[in-house]
Amino acid sequence: MASFTNPMAAPRSSGPATLAWAFVERQTNLWKRYWAWELVWLVYGVVNTLAITFIAKEVEQAGIAGARDANDLVLFLLLGTLVWAYLSAVLDDISLVVTWERWEGTIEHTLMAPVPRWVHLVGMSVFGVLHAIVRTLLIFAIALPFFAVDFSQADWVAAAAVIAVGSLSIAGLGILAGVLPLLYPERGTQMSFMVQAVVLLISGVYYSVEVLPGWLQVFSYASPATYILDGIRGAIIGGDSVGEMAGTLGILALFGVLLVPFSVFVFAVAERWAKRTGKLKRQG
Amino acid sequence: MSRSFGPDSPETSREAEMEQQALRVTNLNKYFGGGFQYRKLVSWCLPVTANPPAVAHVLQDVSFEVGRGEVFGLIGANGSGKSTLVRVLSTLLLPDSGSVEVFGHDVVSAAGSVRALINRVSADPSFFRNMSAYENLLFFGRIYGLTPGEIRVLVPDVLRRLGFAEELAAEQMNHLSRGQQQKVAVARSFLTSPVMMLLDEPTTGLDPRSRRDVQRFIRDVQRDHDATILLTTHDMEEAEVLCDRISFIAGGRIVASGTPLALRERVARGRPVEEIDMEDVFMELTGHDLEEDEAPAEVAAHG
Known part of the structure; x- marks a missing residue:
């Protein structure tokens, strides 16, 4: 144990990146212990992807669309389910960690550590993004052999750029969703599903936003998921390059720049309220 | 005008005071419950509850100081406000009024600095x-x-x-x-x-051997590392073994403070102090039995 002879904190060498990485390590250790749950979510993700994408095959068999259109529809739905698997995993992860910490009672120890809140939240978000990427790639790899799809047009670099830039704003949404279990320990996670459901409805996951009633389309412009889906579909189905996608990437970057600080601010306000009212005490 | 930083300047004496004073709690108050009733907003369709949540005054004008390197005991029954006080010191609860300084850093306005100095063990x-x-x-x-x-x-x-x-x-x-x-x-x-340890009933529920292990460790750390320790407990023997000074807390108020010997002397009235049981001292000075739970204000307020 280090000696402390002055009334000052023991010297620490860790910078923000190292401190944030501690949360990634912790989550990795936790997920290793809950590998069976990971398997459950993987199976669910694969089955969900297949079940929805097979709708396109039905459309082809019923003669509603020609083979070329059906291929595009398969890709449209496949990409929709995969992007949704990714987005929902990031959103789930962050609110689940807060719920978990409340349930275990460790939230007090985490919040009283000398880690700036933004570093703490960025660490949780980084794990959420990495974890979601791994899970989505596995779902993609398992689901792909079920469909004969043509990727000859795809610009994978542009797709990766959309995911990279879009993840910032999704992390912001995830942090906002994480505020709910911080404030409402018993029902917060279920309330965060409501956020996901709204994003699912308005963002054009399984259909283009143009089919929505006019008043709902207005909300779809306010969802970063709309631009992520547009960008991914543009890159994979339409073959759009990074340059052609500059507008979408710019909008996503703007969402990220606004949403991340805003969500950290909202989390800090919620934390302050929880400390004012004594809500951080262990529940359950 | 140039500021003086000589040995007798106000700045130097303030720094010296901060060096020696680990914790200063001044007129600390904390309430729970009695929040805004959201149902009032929709009273036309939802009945407003007849019994709104009561306001519980959990900490009442609590003031005390702990010197650097001191082991300070806070003794009280369950529900007396000990854990709430420790949560305020840990930056996990915001006080409603009053101030708390850890080595001169305010737990609200300089929470980050305080967090770097403290750590906490809870029951x-x-x-x-x-x-x-x-x-x-x-x-x-x-x-x-x-x-x-x-x-x-x-x-x-x-x-x-x-x-x-x-x-x-x-x-x-x-x-x-x-x-x-x-x-x-x-x-x-x-x-x-940590420079300051907040030990909130660290040995509650432990078997005698584990309790001794933990108590010995606390003593060793305090002796070897100049740590300041605030210990809450309802174990009188533990308090006497570990603490330099003790405060009794009841109903959210500090009702008596002093060394174990001084507290005994306050109730001795001519009897030999070594014959006086600390539990009797607690009962006489607080009017409560240590084993008797007080109404848990935090729980009551939250329903």
């Missing part, structure tokens, strides 16, 4: 139960800025001093006994070399 050893003891210690060490290498060196040393078998560190927390979990909780807090 409930909260951990990620499916992670191993070592993985838990690794995480909590890391967020206090320790490197994995430092943690690898420190963990076996701290666990050994607590009488915790090192090989158990690889076990999941939910496979460990209550006493073993509490020792890991103590290790978690001391691992980070």
Whole structure:
């Protein structure tokens, strides 16, 4: 144990990146212990992807669309389910960690550590993004052999750029969703599903936003998921390059720049309220 | 006009005072409950509850000071406000009025500085139960800025001093006994070399041997590392063994303070002080039996 002879904190060498990485390590250790749950979510993700994408095959068999259109529809739905698997995993992860910490009672120890809140939240978000990427790639790899799809047009670099830039704003949404279990320990996670459901409805996951009633389309412009889906579909189905996608990437970057600080601010306000009212005490 | 920083300047004496004074609590008040009634907004369709949540005054004008290197005991029955006070000192609760300074840093306006100086052990050893003891210690060490290498060196040393078998560190927390979990909780807090330790009933529920292990460790750390310790307990024997000074808390108020001997003398009235039981001192000065739970204000207020 280090000696402390002055009334000052023991010297620490860790910078923000190292401190944030501690949360990634912790989550990795936790997920290793809950590998069976990971398997459950993987199976669910694969089955969900297949079940929805097979709708396109039905459309082809019923003669509603020609083979070329059906291929595009398969890709449209496949990409929709995969992007949704990714987005929902990031959103789930962050609110689940807060719920978990409340349930275990460790939230007090985490919040009283000398880690700036933004570093703490960025660490949780980084794990959420990495974890979601791994899970989505596995779902993609398992689901792909079920469909004969043509990727000859795809610009994978542009797709990766959309995911990279879009993840910032999704992390912001995830942090906002994480505020709910911080404030409402018993029902917060279920309330965060409501956020996901709204994003699912308005963002054009399984259909283009143009089919929505006019008043709902207005909300779809306010969802970063709309631009992520547009960008991914543009890159994979339409073959759009990074340059052609500059507008979408710019909008996503703007969402990220606004949403991340805003969500950290909202989390800090919620934390302050929880400390004012004594809500951080262990529940359950 | 130039400011003087000589040996007798106000700045120097303030710094010297801060050096010696680890904790200063001044007129601290905390209330729970009685929040805004949202139902009033929709009273046309939802009945407003007939009995709105009561306001509980959990800490009432609490004031005390703890010197650097001192072991200060806070003794009170369950529900007397001890844990609420520790939560305020830990920056986990915001006071409604009054101030708390840890080595001169305010727990509200300079919470980040305070967090770097303190750590806390609570009666409930909260951990990620499916992670191993070592993985838990690794995480909590890391967020206090320790490197994995430092943690690898420190963990076996701290666990050994607590009488915790090192090989158990690889076990999941939910496979460990209550006493073993509490020792890991103590290790978690001391691992980070805090200048001030907030020990909230650290030995509650431990078997006698584990209790002795933890008490010996606390004494060793205080002696060897100049740590300031605030200990809450309802174990009089523990308080007498470990504490330099004691305050009795009842109903959210500090009702008496002093060394164990001075507190005995206050109620001696001619009797030999060594014949006076500290539990009797507590009862006489607070009007409560230590074993008798007070109304848990925090719970009552939250319903």
